[in-house]
Amino acid sequence: MERVDVVVIGAGVMGASIALDLSRSGRRVLVLDKGDAVGGGSTSASSSVVRTNYSTLAGVTASWEATHAWRDFADHVGAIDGQIARLITTGMLMFEPAGHDRSATLGHFDTVGVPYEVVGADDMPTRFPFIDNGRFWPPRTAADPAFFTPADGALDALWMPESGFVDDPQLAATNLMDAARRLGTDVRLRIEVTAIETTNNAVTRVVTAGGNRIDPPCVVNAAGPRRAQVNRTIDADPGMRVGTRALRQEVHTLKAPPGFDPGASGTAVGDMDLGTYFRPHFGGTIIVGGVEAECDPLDWVDDVDAVDPTPTSERFESQTYRVARRVPGAEVPLRPMGLASAYDVTPDWAPIYDRTDVDGYYLAIGTSGNQFKNAPIVGGIMTAIIDACDGGRDHDADPVPYDCARIGRTLDLGHYSRRRPLNATSGTVLG
Ligand SMILES: Cc1cc2nc3c(=O)[nH]c(=O)nc-3n(C[C@H](O)[C@H](O)[C@H](O)COP(=O)(O)OP(=O)(O)OC[C@H]3O[C@@H](n4cnc5c(N)ncnc54)[C@H](O)[C@@H]3O)c2cc1C
Structure with missing residues (x-):
C-alpha cells in the first residue's frame, strides 16, 4: 500500500x-x-x-x-x-430488584419507539413457563448458606420482544x-x-x-x-x-431444558434480582454472565495478557446456580464450563x-x-x-x-x- x-x-x-x-x-x-x-x-x-x-x-x-x-x-x-452472522431474535425479560424505578428507561423507549411490555407477576407463569419469577433478592454467591432461601413473593418483568443475540x-x-x-x-x-x-x-x-x-x-x-x-x-x-480499566469476566455454560432454544421458547434474561444475565445458546445450552452484583468481587487487571482464560469453580457455581433458580429445568454441569476474558470499563x-x-x-x-x-x-x-x-x-x-x-x-x-x-x-x- x-x-x-x-x-x-x-x-x-x-x-x-x-x-x-x-x-x-x-x-x-x-x-x-x-x-x-x-x-x-x-x-x-x-x-x-x-x-x-x-x-x-x-x-x-x-x-x-x-x-x-x-x-x-x-x-x-x-x-x-x-456465512454471514445473524441476529437471532429471542426477546429479553428484565427482572429488577423490588422498588427499582424503570420509568426513565421506559420514557426513553417511548421517545425512541422501542417496543416493550410490562408483564404482570401473575401472568408470568403462563407467558413464560420455563421461568420462575420468584423474588430472590439480594444476589448471593453459591457459597452463601442463604443462597437457597425460598422466594419472597413474585416479580413482574419488562419484556423487550426485539432483543436477541448475534449467533x-x-x-x-x-x-x-x-x-x-x-x-x-x-x-x-x-x-x-x-x-x-x-x-x-x-x-x-x-x-x-x-x-x-x-x-x-x-x-x-x-x-x-x-x-x-x-x-x-x-x-x-x-x-x-x-x-478505563480492564475487568476480568467469566461466562459459563449450562444445559438448557428441552425447548428453551434460540428462536423457540428460549428468551434472554437480564436478572438484577439474582445477579446475572443469560441467554439460550445452540446445542441445548444456556450461557450466563455477571452483572456486578455487590456480592461478586470485581477482578480488575493491569496486564490483560495475563488474564487466566479458565473459569473458576466459585464463579461458575454462583452464576449457574442463579440460572438454575430462574430456569428450574436447567442443569448445572459437574465441572466448570465456560471462558474468561476482559471488559475495558469506564466509570x-x-x-x-x-x-x-x-x-x-x-x-x-x-x-x-x-x-x-x-x-x-x-x-x-x-x-x-x-x-x-x-x-x-x-x-x-x-x-x-x-x-x-x-x-x-x-x-x-x-x-x-x-x-x-x-x-x-x-x-x-x-x-
Ligand atoms: C465476556 C464478554 C461478554 C460480552 N458480552 C457482550 C454482550 O452480550 N453484548 C454486548 O453488546 N457486548 C458484550 N461484550 C462487549 C463486546 O464484546 C466488546 O465491547 C467488543 O467485542 C470489543 O471489541 P473491540 O474490537 O473493541 O476489542 P477486541 O475484540 O478485544 O479487539 C481489539 C484487538 O486489538 C488488538 N491489539 C491490542 N493491542 C494491540 C497492539 N499494540 N497492536 C496491534 N493490535 C493490538 C488485539 O489483538 C485485539 O484483536 C462482552 C465482552 C466480553 C469480554
Whole structure:
C-alpha cells in the first residue's frame, strides 16, 4: 500500500466496523493487529446480546439503531462469499430488584419507539413457563448458606420482544473486515504497534514491533482491553479525562431444558434480582454472565495478557446456580464450563468514541462489556467524528450529531466524549 490515510489499531469487531466505514469514505485504511485472527480478541468471547435497555437516551438510541443494522447485516456488509452472522431474535425479560424505578428507561423507549411490555407477576407463569419469577433478592454467591432461601413473593418483568443475540460474534467481525477489504483495506495480523510518534502535537508515525514505520495522518485506537498499552505508546498526552480499566469476566455454560432454544421458547434474561444475565445458546445450552452484583468481587487487571482464560469453580457455581433458580429445568454441569476474558470499563460504563488532544489520534475504547451490539454503527460514528475534525469542527465544544437514519433520530456524540461529565447510568454492564 503506497499511501495510508488511517491506521486502525485492532482488528476486533470495532476495528473492523471502523475500517469498513472509513474505507467507504474513500480513505486508504491499514488495520494492524497483534493477534492471529480478525475478531480473535475479546470479541470472540462476547455473549453478543443485542438489547436496548440502557439508562440513557443515547444508550437506547444507539442500541435501537444498531438493532436495525443487525437485522440488515447482510445488506450492511454487502455481498460476501460464505456465512454471514445473524441476529437471532429471542426477546429479553428484565427482572429488577423490588422498588427499582424503570420509568426513565421506559420514557426513553417511548421517545425512541422501542417496543416493550410490562408483564404482570401473575401472568408470568403462563407467558413464560420455563421461568420462575420468584423474588430472590439480594444476589448471593453459591457459597452463601442463604443462597437457597425460598422466594419472597413474585416479580413482574419488562419484556423487550426485539432483543436477541448475534449467533457468532467473531464471524460478524470477519464479515465487516471482509467488506472493508473489498474496498481496499489492508489487514495485517501478528503485527504489534509499539510506538505512535507525533510532531507539533499531531500524529506522524506508527512503529511496529518488527521495526516497520508507517506515516499516516490519522490513527484510531481500537485495541479493546489493551487500549491502555496502546495509549502509553503515544509520545504525547491524549488528554483523557474519563479513564478505563480492564475487568476480568467469566461466562459459563449450562444445559438448557428441552425447548428453551434460540428462536423457540428460549428468551434472554437480564436478572438484577439474582445477579446475572443469560441467554439460550445452540446445542441445548444456556450461557450466563455477571452483572456486578455487590456480592461478586470485581477482578480488575493491569496486564490483560495475563488474564487466566479458565473459569473458576466459585464463579461458575454462583452464576449457574442463579440460572438454575430462574430456569428450574436447567442443569448445572459437574465441572466448570465456560471462558474468561476482559471488559475495558469506564466509570459510567459508557464507551469513549472520540478525538483526542493530539490531532489525528482517535479513540474507540472503553466499550465496558456492552458495545458489541453497537458495533455496526461505531464505524459510522467514528467516521462522522473524523470527517468533522478533518473539516475543522471543534468536536469538543460542539459535538458532532450522528444521524441514526434507520430509526429517524439523531445521536448526540458528546455522550461518548473523553472529557464528559460522567453519565448517570446503572453503574453495571447494563450501561
Ligand atoms: C465476556 C464478554 C461478554 C460480552 N458480552 C457482550 C454482550 O452480550 N453484548 C454486548 O453488546 N457486548 C458484550 N461484550 C462487549 C463486546 O464484546 C466488546 O465491547 C467488543 O467485542 C470489543 O471489541 P473491540 O474490537 O473493541 O476489542 P477486541 O475484540 O478485544 O479487539 C481489539 C484487538 O486489538 C488488538 N491489539 C491490542 N493491542 C494491540 C497492539 N499494540 N497492536 C496491534 N493490535 C493490538 C488485539 O489483538 C485485539 O484483536 C462482552 C465482552 C466480553 C469480554
